[in-house]
Amino acid sequence: MALDRITLSTFRNHAATRLDGAAHFNLLVGENGAGKTNVLEALSLLAPGRGLRRAPLAEMAGQSGGGTFAISATLRTGDDATVQLGTGTQPDAPARRVVQINGAGASALALGEWLAIGWLTPAMDRLFADTASARRRYLDRLAVALDPTHARHASQYEAALRERNRLLADAAEPDPVWLDSIEAQMAEGGAALAAGREGVIAALSAALADLPDEPFARPDLTYVAGGGTSADALRAEWRRGRGRDRAAGRTLTGPHRDELNVQMAAKSMPAAQCSTGEQKAMLIAITLAHAGLAAGGRPGVLLLDEVAAHLDPLRRAALFERLRAGGSQVWLTGTETAPFADILDEAAVWQVAGGTVERVA
Numbered sequence: 001m002a003l004d005r006i007t008l009s010t011f012r013n014h015a016a017t018r019l020d021g022a023a024h025f026n027l028l029v030g031e032n033g034a035g036k037t038n039v040l041e042a043l044s045l046l047a048p049g050r051g052l053r054r055a056p057l058a059e060m061a062g063q064s065g066g067g068t069f070a071i072s073a074t075l076r077t078g079d080d081a082t083v084q085l086g087t088g089t090q091p092d093a094p095a096r097r098v099v100q101i102n103g104a105g106a107s108a109l110a111l112g113e114w115l116a117i118g119w120l121t122p123a124m125d126r127l128f129a130d131t132a133s134a135r136r137r138y139l140d141r142l143a144v145a146l147d148p149t150h151a152r153h154a155s156q157y158e159a160a161l162r163e164r165n166r167l168l169a170d171a172a173e174p175d176p177v178w179l180d181s182i183e184a185q186m187a188e189g190g191a192a193l194a195a196g197r198e199g200v201i202a203a204l205s206a207a208l209a210d211l212p213d214e215p216f217a218r219p220d221l222t223y224v225a226g227g228g229t230s231a232d233a234l235r236a237e238w239r240r241g242r243g244r245d246r247a248a249g250r251t252l253t254g255p256h257r258d259e260l261n262v263q264m265a266a267k268s269m270p271a272a273q274c275s276t277g278e279q280k281a282m283l284i285a286i287t288l289a290h291a292g293l294a295a296g297g298r299p300g301v302l303l304l305d306e307v308a309a310h311l312d313p314l315r316r317a318a319l320f321e322r323l324r325a326g327g328s329q330v331w332l333t334g335t336e337t338a339p340f341a342d343i344l345d346e347a348a349v350w351q352v353a354g355g356t357v358e359r360v361a
């Protein structure tokens with residue numbers, strides 16, 4: 001199975017945890033605060049990025065580790081082939097993430113060449129009612145998983161945007177030639193950023209089109225680009241808007257203001273107005289569709305934190321059926337095994353308690 005022989009050393013409340021014998025379905029069971037989500041977070045650090053809590057590295061280090069932590073796992077890439085993945089921090093630079101692939105130093109981005117990790121956590125339950133910026137961040141994370149260059153376009157755009165905002169907020173009249181040049185950089189990064197977002201939405205929509213409206217509450221996704229998506233349109237828009245933006249002291253249009261709109265297809269109802277369970281079902285539909293796209297030949301891993309909580313038995317059964325058919329290894333958490341009855345006989349089950357993990361089935 002994709003990941004196995006996982007170790008966590010001084011990672012949050014796990015002093016020295018080892019998980020051996022992972023299966024397709026892996027269930028982490030334990031009381032609130034036992035350390036189940038911490039295991040998922042550790043696994044999420046085997047992908048590029050900041051992990052599923054987006055927490056600072058120093059926060060993840062357990063108290064006994066002198067401010068450092070380490071995570072390692074064996075990734076099965078073929079019948080007999082394995083790769084050793086590791087990440088963590090070191091005493092001389094606790095704020096810098098170190099990555100090792102087969103024992104050699106590597107960049108965090110290189111982890112993405114080996115496997116695709118996706119996740120769904122309770123913190124994402126409010127995504128549809130959250131700010132547009134939280135949804136853009138979500139969309140960008142999905143896009144980066146499909147195409148790592150998306151992250152570069154986002155940072156290029158954001159750096160140029162900060163520079164334009166600094167000029168606009170300045171007391172002195174900005175030099176139009178300098179603005180021209182910054183807007184050209186913004187347009188290049190911004191158009192690529194918008195194209196990446198549109199691309200991931202088109203791919204997800206195509207994957208979701210095969211899904212029946214129920215029981216997964218099929219979502220309709222649209223990207224609303226207020227300032228246009230071509231570099232020329234964006235440049236023209238910013239040039240036109242200079243006076244207005246200067247009065248506001250910041251750039252009012254562009255990809256940093258775009259929206260991801262989500263509707264529940266069967267009801268044509270904005271996702272934010274759907275029930276908690278319906279919203280969860282839509283997020284699951286997106287997560288599963290994305291996992292199918294992201295894997296693209298690489299082993300896939302899905303981290304589903306408390307996913308059964310809001311689902312009725314019909315939706316839960318349908319979820320397990322789809323996860324069973326999917327190629328991704330699945331890690332699930334729960335406070336009890338009852339909601340997972342459908343998969344118990346095929347799952348590896350771990351009891352988590354006070355930062356320790358013991359395989360019980």
Ligand SMILES: Nc1ncnc2c1ncn2[C@@H]1O[C@H](COP(=O)(O)OP(=O)(O)OP(=O)(O)O)[C@@H](O)[C@H]1O
Nearest residue numbers: 012013032033034035036037038059060061062063
């Ligand atoms: N850096 C750290 N060092 C030690 N313990 C930590 C650290 N960070 C978090 N913890 C502890 O980890 C525990 C939370 O673990 P986690 O979020 O994995 O719980 P959980 O089993 O998923 O619980 P729930 O069912 O409530 O979601 C808390 O008790 C918290 O105090």
